[in-house]
Amino acid sequence: MSGPLSHGIHDKVQIPSTRQIDLRLLIKKGQNAGSWSLELVLPPCRACHAYLKLDVGGRVQKLDMRGISSGFRVMAEPTANDYKILSFEGKPDPSFVAGVARTCPGLPAWGAAAFTAMGRGTESGFPRAHALNRCGTYALLWSAPEAPELPEELLVERLKSRQGWNLALITVPEAPSDTCASWLQAFTQLSVMPAVPTITTIWPFLSRNTSINTVEYIEADAVILAAHRIPGGVLDGGPTLQAVNQHDRCSASAPDRSPALFTLIRERSDEFRVGKSGHPDVDKFYNRSTSLGRSFQHPTVDLVFTDERGERLVASLHCRQTQSYVMATRARTLQFDCLIMPRGAIGGLEVVSPCGRKEYRRLASSEASADGAAQACQLPSAINSLLKQHLTDPQYQVSVDFGGLGRLAISATQPLADPTPALLSLSWSLRLRLQSFLFQLHVGGATTLTGSDQVLVRAFSGSRPRPELLPHYRQLVADVRACGFDIRYSGDGVSR
Structure with missing residues (x-):
């Protein structure tokens, strides 16, 4: 192929992106720590003999554009209205006028x-x-x-x-x-x-x-x-x-x-x-900081239990023994008393109920010291009672997380099986064989022969077959037992 190469790509006009006014939050440190203010940051422009008027949140500030060659920062007031460049005076930089957005979004009115x-x-x-x-x-x-x-x-x-x-x-x-x-x-x-x-x-x-x-x-x-x-x-x-x-x-x-x-x-x-x-x-x-209190040495979160003799057992959250103690609590061989934590430590409790619902609680210390130790505190009584309720209930999945202080995860235990036994059933062919056998013995009436499998098996268990029917009877007993029914027979043919 011959001929000149196409330069169409290079001929496209590159549209400059619009520069934005930036809203920033300033938070002071040191003596005035926690106090804050807002600031608008304007993009830089070429020095020019002009001014711009800027709405900085209910008041108007006039800025000399000869001083914003490297950008300009101006204090702003908190407002839900947009911050705006209202007007220019003199001969402003054309690239600034055309390439800088006139508004900066204010703070939300809700949220x-x-x-x-x-x-x-x-x-x-x-x-x-x-x-x-x-x-x-x-x-x-x-x-x-x-x-x-x-x-x-x-x-x-x-x-x-x-x-x-x-x-x-x-x-x-x-x-x-x-x-x-x-x-x-x-x-x-x-x-x-x-x-x-x-x-x-x-x-x-x-x-x-x-x-x-x-x-x-x-x-x-x-x-x-x-x-x-x-x-x-x-x-x-x-x-x-x-x-x-x-x-x-x-x-x-x-x-x-x-x-x-x-x-x-x-x-x-x-x-x-x-x-x-x-x-x-x-x-x-x-x-x-000099305002957070004195230092202390108590780098553990402890769970306190009581055994059957009334003796206290204390296990730190990061130790494996803690999980064993909790499982013993669920088995009712230990009793959970309280959680002890360093003053200022914060953790979380996540619980999953038997129906799958998740619940989260923040674990933070109360003002009450644990056993007179100023460096360790207990949970508020209501939160400690909630923790005790979930730790001792085997149907709940519990997770206690104190980050670097340790974690504890306890799975839910499957609920006990329903004490009502499931109803056993006979196969269709075996049911017909039993009905035919009982009919030969003239045992039971229409209600028995057409009733449930349990009624049918109960009538069969109480039957006394004739000697010539014993082989057939023993085979039926074996087949009924294979279906899960608990019946036995003695040498004389009487089932037990």
């Missing part, structure tokens, strides 16, 4: 806007979330309803309210129930997706989220972290994380893939960052 650290990059503040990932932490901002019924499965830290708007940090569980997932989707209008790379805190148990990617922890010599689904190193090894503080930068690799455990010895540092190079979305910032 919550969700903000995340995913896709944050080098920008400060947190962007809007496009989906909710399992194990992820998000900031939910809403105005109505004022006090929604948050599912107990969610780990919730409420922050300060402002101008009628409420803010809470929530952590989605790794395996949310259908009810929890449906509630999140309805409240945020976002789908609940599979888990993504995350870093979680294993120790100390008494810690709390103060921002989407910031954790406050009590005084402790070491902090234990778990890295989930983070890409590993060479030869399919575990991930490598970096820890950075004001003095040092160090890295370590874990032998396991996911979860991979890391222990950080604090030494001089009260604040540090942990993350993976090239993955800023998984960064976690840790700050030592």
